[in-house]
Amino acid sequence: MSTAERDAAAAQQVGEEQRALDAMHARVEAERAERIAARATVLARTPEDASESVTREAEAHRFQERIRQLEAAVHALCFGRIDPSGGGRGLHIGRIGLRDAHGETLLVDWRAEAARPFYAATPAEPLGLRRRRHLRLQGRTIEDVSDEILDGSAPLPGDLVGDGPLAEALSGARTGRMREAASTLQAEQDRIVRSPHRGITVVDGGPGTGKTIVALHRAAYVLYAWPAIAGRGVLVHGPNRRFLRYISDVLPSLGENDVQLATLEDLVGEQATRSEPHRIARLKGRAEFADLLAAAVRAHQVRAEPITLRTAHGTATLPATVVEAARRTALQDDRGHEPARAVLLETLVDDLVHELEEAAAQEEAEFEHELATQLGLDLDRAVAGDLGRLGPTTAASPAEDIDWDLIQADLLEDPGLAQQVTALWPVLRAADLLRDVLADLPALRAAFPDAPAADLESIAASAHDRGWTIADLSLLDEARALVDGPPPHVFGHVVVDEAQQLSPMHWRAIMRRCPERSMTIVGDLAQAGPTTSVRSWVDALAPFVEDRFEHRTLTINYRTTAEILEATRPLLARIAPEQRLSTSIRHGQAPQQVAAGAAGLDAALRELVAQLTAEHPGELIGVITRADAVVDVEAAVIGAPDARGLEFDTVIIVDPAGIEAAGEAGPRDLYVAMTRATRRLISLVPGE
Ligand SMILES: Nc1ncnc2c1ncn2[C@@H]1O[C@H](COP(=O)(O)OP(=O)(O)OP(=O)(O)O)[C@@H](O)[C@H]1O
Numbered sequence: 209m210s211t212a213e214r215d216a217a218a219a220q221q222v223g224e225e226q227r228a229l230d231a232m233h234a235r236v237e238a239e240r241a242e243r244i245a246a247r248a249t250v251l252a253r254t255p256e257d258a259s260e261s262v263t264r265e266a267e268a269h270r271f272q273e274r275i276r277q278l279e280a281a282v283h284a285l286c287f288g289r290i291d292p293s294g295g296g297r298g299l300h301i302g303r304i305g306l307r308d309a310h311g312e313t314l315l316v317d318w319r320a321e322a323a324r325p326f327y328a329a330t331p332a333e334p335l336g337l338r339r340r341r342h343l344r345l346q347g348r349t350i351e352d353v354s355d356e357i358l359d360g361s362a363p364l365p366g367d368l369v370g371d372g373p374l375a376e377a378l379s380g381a382r383t384g385r386m387r388e389a390a391s392t393l394q395a396e397q398d399r400i401v402r403s404p405h406r407g408i409t410v411v412d413g414g415p416g417t418g419k420t421i422v423a424l425h426r427a428a429y430v431l432y433a434w435p436a437i438a439g440r441g442v443l444v445h446g447p448n449r450r451f452l453r454y455i456s457d458v459l460p461s462l463g464e465n466d467v468q469l470a471t472l473e474d475l476v477g478e479q480a481t482r483s484e485p486h487r488i489a490r491l492k493g494r495a496e497f498a499d500l501l502a503a504a505v506r507a508h509q510v511r512a513e514p515i516t517l518r519t520a521h522g523t524a525t526l527p528a529t530v531v532e533a534a535r536r537t538a539l540q541d542d543r544g545h546e547p548a549r550a551v552l553l554e555t556l557v558d559d560l561v562h563e564l565e566e567a568a569a570q571e572e573a574e575f576e577h578e579l580a581t582q583l584g585l586d587l588d589r590a591v592a593g594d595l596g597r598l599g600p601t602t603a604a605s606p607a608e609d610i611d612w613d614l615i616q617a618d619l620l621e622d623p624g625l626a627q628q629v630t631a632l633w634p635v636l637r638a639a640d641l642l643r644d645v646l647a648d649l650p651a652l653r654a655a656f657p658d659a660p661a662a663d664l665e666s667i668a669a670s671a672h673d674r675g676w677t678i679a680d681l682s683l684l685d686e687a688r689a690l691v692d693g694p695p696p697h698v699f700g701h702v703v704v705d706e707a708q709q710l711s712p713m714h715w716r717a718i719m720r721r722c723p724e725r726s727m728t729i730v731g732d733l734a735q736a737g738p739t740t741s742v743r744s745w746v747d748a749l750a751p752f753v754e755d756r757f758e759h760r761t762l763t764i765n766y767r768t769t770a771e772i773l774e775a776t777r778p779l780l781a782r783i784a785p786e787q788r789l790s791t792s793i794r795h796g797q798a799p800q801q802v803a804a805g806a807a808g809l810d811a812a813l814r815e816l817v818a819q820l821t822a823e824h825p826g827e828l829i830g831v832i833t834r835a836d837a838v839v840d841v842e843a844a845v846i847g848a849p850d851a852r853g854l855e856f857d858t859v860i861i862v863d864p865a866g867i868e869a870a871g872e873a874g875p876r877d878l879y880v881a882m883t884r885a886t887r888r889l890i891s892l893v894p895g896e
Contacts, residue, residue, distance in 0.1 A: 220366070222352065235306050236278050250268045288301040337358045339358065407725055409727070410749070410760070415768060417790050428459060441700055443699040446470075451706070476681045504645050524563040546691055547693045549630070647668050708740065767885075772885060801893060803896055817841050833848065861882065862892050
């Protein structure tokens with residue numbers, strides 16, 4: 209085809225696709241108007257009772273959800289099309305599903321089963337497709353189409369075989385925000401995103417292989433495909449606020465606003481205001497703390513002493529054995545120490561009422577016996593005989609005349625009884641419990657015989673310092689679960705990103721929020737930070753699910769150029785010899801090394817940033833330093849341990865040897881730093 213012919217064919221195809229897209233937009237507008245009217249009608253209904261009011265709200269909410277989806281979808285509404293081999297109607301693929309007024313499909317949601325071939329078909333396995341078409345949009349205008357012929361047939365005049373859109377998606381400058389990739393999800397990613405496995409899926413792979421992309425699109429898929437799980441909420445858990453900000457646009461631009469993005473601080477509802485050495489944080493992350501905290505709570509739940517209570521209906525005494533049985537009842541069901549006190553009280557009140565009832569019945573029996581002896585009559589039989597003549601009923605004894613329900617209610621409020629119950633089951637506060645556990649040096653020594661004495665002493669010495677460290681927050685969450693019961697919010701599906709960062713105690717805080725164990729866990733153990741001791745997914749997950757999880761590995765790197773990736777090879781061989789380097793699809797310059805010279809690192813850095821900004825306007829520069837370095841420069845400055853998950857066009861690593869030497873995780877921090885750049889990697893080294 210000549211260039212002129214191709215241009216003419218392209219113009220015609222773009223025109224056809226534009227007409228189809230216009231029809232979809234018109235339908236979006238029409239459906240939106242219909243739904244707004246329907247919602248107004250529902251809300252105008254006056255509910256007759258509470259259940260109708262709930263139904264009304266639920267219906268209105270459903271309309272609102274769809275209205276929101278329709279509004280969110282208008283940007284790049286449709287991005288692809290698939291055409292079957294042997295003719296037949298093609299299907300347009302886009303952000304949402306749309307039908308016209310007659311119920312005919314106009315657009316298929318990218319998450320629908322019918323859209324799967326768009327992602328999965330290859331020339332080797334075309335899945336019944338002849339052609340896959342990608343549409344490039346600018347707002348509501350189609351700018352270009354690009355086709356792949358999958359079944360080996362010769363291109364027809366309307367086919368516009370060209371570069372795939374992936375290259376284009378990857379070629380733009382970074383914006384500091386991650387973009388959604390529904391139109392360019394690759395086959396190995398898509399298989400994970402729409403996997404039917406509802407339990408735990410672990411996805412690993414080297415830096416830049418799309419783990420975060422997969423995790424976020426998986427969240428969107430779960431919301432679409434599994435309404436029951438979606439109804440219980442989806443959580444995306446990330447390591448820090450900066451990272452969550454970086455990914456925060458992706459789900460809304462996929463039309464999903466109902467996903468909660470949260471760090472550990474968000475989940476626990478406390479800020480970490482104190483820092484501590486990584487060594488100490490690592491120690492505080494160990495699972496032994498769960499046992500220590502549980503033992504500390506149990507120590508407050510052991511008393512079972514007799515209870516004596518004077519009431520208007522007599523004095524009741526419960527022997528220690530009965531109190532012990534009530535204590536055991538309270539301990540059932542892991543409801544937390546504080547909620548369990550109410551159960552203990554209720555059980556003891558039942559026992560007391562029973563005791564009082566027995567005493568009243570006994571007293572009455574004795575009274576009757578005495579009367580009968582005195583009168584020579586069997587009172588019961590005489591009364592029953594009299595009543596028998598009146599009709600079929602039994603005699604109410606005076607003991608039954610007493611309103612035991614009222615007595616029970618009174619006892620539940622009785623301050624004297626409450627006092628005795630609190631003596632058996634003292635009031636605990638999670639924060640105090642945790643501080644007491646951290647301060648208990650002999651218990652720490654017994655639980656961590658392998659830990660350096662100085663580290664344990666340091667934990668104990670700072671136990672009552674104001675504020676919390678990050679590692680404390682997982683411990684606090686554990687203490688709260690033991691003291692106050694399970695967290696108020698749990699989720700139907702939880703996505704964990706940068707999962708290699710989680711300590712065993714942190715894992716417990718996450719698992720607590722996902723009782724159904726439906727999770728997507730993504731991470732790379734070679735990027736593990738300084739505070740975690742977890743070195744395999746089995747180590748991390750076995751305490752919760754043994755080996756019942758699926759494990760997938762991504763292999764293609766979409767971020768880092770092949771040249772940069774190659775430069776990480778020796779480092780990767782040292783930190784994770786079992787890992788293979790992923791395959792990069794980008795090419796660029798080899799990494800550079802710049803010596804700071806006599807002016808020093810700071811001055812050299814400022815000059816380098818100024819030069820790069822002038823040479824590459826609009827591109828994003830990230831300066832990665834040692835965690836404790838202070839630099840003042842016009843660029844995003846990130847301490848190496850916080851660089852996980854982020855990406856920039858150019859990365860300047862300040863003093864890489866210093867980062868590598870900074871502690872046990874230094875080499876892994878440097879590996880993370882080296883794999884953040886999409887175009888240029890520059891190492892700024894001190895000296896001439
Ligand atoms: N299918 C895709 N289409 C377009 N861009 C993609 C695709 N997959 C990945 N990318 C891009 O590649 C880059 C790396 O992806 P992502 O951050 O998900 O990788 P990662 O495996 O989580 O990396 P890291 O381990 O370093 O955190 C991002 O810019 C992402 O948008």
